[in-house]
Amino acid sequence: MSIGIIGGTGLTKIKGLKITAEKQLKTPFGKPSAPYLIGTLKNKEVIFLARHGNPHCFPPHKVNYRANIWGFKKLGIKHIISIAAVGGITPNMKPTHLVIPDQIIDYSYSREQTFFAKNLAEVTHIDFSYPYNQKLRMQLIKIATKNNLPISSLATYGCTQGPRLETAAEILRMETDGCDIVGMTGMPEAALARELNLAYATIAVVANWGAGKSTGEITMKEIHQHLEKGMDNALQLLTKFIKAF
Numbered sequence: 001m002s003i004g005i006i007g008g009t010g011l012t013k014i015k016g017l018k019i020t021a022e023k024q025l026k027t028p029f030g031k032p033s034a035p036y037l038i039g040t041l042k043n044k045e046v047i048f049l050a051r052h053g054n055p056h057c058f059p060p061h062k063v064n065y066r067a068n069i070w071g072f073k074k075l076g077i078k079h080i081i082s083i084a085a086v087g088g089i090t091p092n093m094k095p096t097h098l099v100i101p102d103q104i105i106d107y108s109y110s111r112e113q114t115f116f117a118k119n120l121a122e123v124t125h126i127d128f129s130y131p132y133n134q135k136l137r138m139q140l141i142k143i144a145t146k147n148n149l150p151i152s153s154l155a156t157y158g159c160t161q162g163p164r165l166e167t168a169a170e171i172l173r174m175e176t177d178g179c180d181i182v183g184m185t186g187m188p189e190a191a192l193a194r195e196l197n198l199a200y201a202t203i204a205v206v207a208n209w210g211a212g213k214s215t216g217e218i219t220m221k222e223i224h225q226h227l228e229k230g231m232d233n234a235l236q237l238l239t240k241f242i243k244a245f
Contacts, residue, residue: 002045003245004077004198005238006068008084008185014048015235017041025074029066029112033058036071042243047075051082051185060162060184066112069192079136080193081241082202083234084157085227086183087165087210087218089175092152095226098233099181099204100140101157104131105174106187108161113188115195124195131190136201143241149233155180157204159187168212182210203237205230 005014019039025032037048049068052058072080088094116124137153144151158179160166166174166182174182181204193200207223207230208214 002047002077003242004072004080005046005048006080006082007048007050017048025071027067027070029070030064032067032071033063036075042239044242044245046242047077065189065192066115069196073196079199081238082189084183084185084202084204085207086181086204087208088206089171089182089210090180093181093206095206095208096230097206098151099155100137100151100153101155101202101204102132103156104186104190105156105158105177105179108159108187111188126194128191128194132201133199136199140201140241143244144237147240149237157186158182160184165218166211171210171212203234205234
C-alpha cells in the first residue's frame with residue numbers, strides 16, 4: 001500500500017527516496033503543483049508532491065489544492081502525510097519543535113474549498129468535527145514516542161491566507177481563539193482529503209515564533225535556520241513511520 005507525502009516549505013525533496021517514475025497529471029481542476037515523484041523509501045512505495053512546486057514558486061493562496069489532492073486519489077493513494085512549516089503561538093511551540101495537530105481554525109479566504117461546487121444532483125456535506133485522521137495521528141505519535149522524538153500531540157492549527165506573515169494583533173487574536181500554531185496551507189487541503197475519503201495527518205515543524213511572541217522582527221534567515229534543524233527531525237519521524245506503516 002503506497003502512502004502520499006506532501007512536502008511544504010523547506011521540503012521539496014526527501015533524502016533517501018529512490019525515484020522510479022514521475023507523473024505529471026492533468027486533472028479536472030487544473031495542474032498540480034509539480035510532478036508526482038513515485039519511488040521507494042525504506043522499501044515502501046511512496047508518492048511525493050512538493051506543495052509549492054519545485055522550485056518553490058506557488059505562494060500559499062495560489063496552490064492548486066484541489067488538483068494536488070485529486071491527483072493523489074487518481075494515483076491510488078489512500079493515506080497522506082502532510083509536512084508543514086508553521087509559526088509558534090503558545091509557550092510550548094518553540095522553533096524546531098514538531099507538532100501533530102488535532103484541530104484547525106480556518107482564517108483563509110477566496111480559496112477553492114471543495115470538489116462539490118458544480119453540476120451537483122444535491123448539496124454535499126462532510127463531517128469535519130475532527131479534521132485529521134485519528135489512526136494516522138496515533139501512529140505518528142507512537143513512532144515519535146518510541147524513538148524519543150519530542151512532539152506535541154495536541155494542537156490547534158490556525159490557517160491564515162498569506163503570503164505575508166501575521167501582525168502581532170492577529171497572533172494575539174488567534175491565541176485567544178485557541179490556536180497553538182499558525183500556518184498558511186492547512187486548509188483547504190485537509191477538507192479536500194476528507195471529501196475524497198483520504199486519511200490525512202500533518203507533521204508540523206515550528207519555524208519561528210508568531211509575531212509579537214519574540215523580540216524584534218521575524219527574518220527569513222531565522223526561519224530557514226530553524227527549518228533546517230526541524231525538518232531533519234520531521235524526516236526522521238516520517239522515515240520511521242513509513243518503515244513501520
